[in-house]
Amino acid sequence: QVQLQESGPGLVHPSGTLSLTCAVSGDSISSSQWWTWVRQPPGKALEWIGEIYHSGTTNYNPSLKSRLTISIDKSKNQFSLRLSSVTAADTALYYCARSFGAFDYWGQGTLVTVSS
């Protein structure tokens, strides 16, 4: 059974960098899937952040592209998100997911709050 688990700090200071990791089990991160990040501000809709393929190819949300890096670590079967220069608008529940275009397996999500 495929499982994904997000981890990382729950509190980030304004202008800092948000860093999260998604550990994948039950599937190889080198399989023919994309690995995706989605976020959801409290009480709001889902927002696609970006995705990475095992080759290292990435696709990013244009509105976040200048601040965003998604990377992959095949040796640990995990992928990561880094979002720089964060503001309160980046406060959200962050999910990682497996993708074939649609997202079939999701992590439970991790809340990241941007606050001083």
Place this chain on the structure above:
Amino acid sequence: DIQMTQSPSTLSASVGDRVIVTCRASQNITTWLAWYQQKPGKAPKLLIYKVSTLETGVPSRFSGSGSGTEFTLTISSLQPEDFATYYCQQYKSFFRTFGQGTKLEIQ
């Protein structure tokens, strides 16, 4: 980017009702459309992909239809566990986008 617009934003219904949620794309996405169900405090769950293909384990009371820019999610007979928020998502573009969600409430 491809914008996805759902209607209605909120839908009140009763157990046993047939309900329809609509999703419109700002440009042609052919059949690259998925639907998700999200319950409070939980991650979204994939219900349907490629417009009408049910994900494994999803009850047959859920169905999807449409193509191009107009799509619908139908629940044929609402069950208590179906009260949730539903999102559509396009994957025609590598810039994936979601609708704003439709909250299905108990009438």
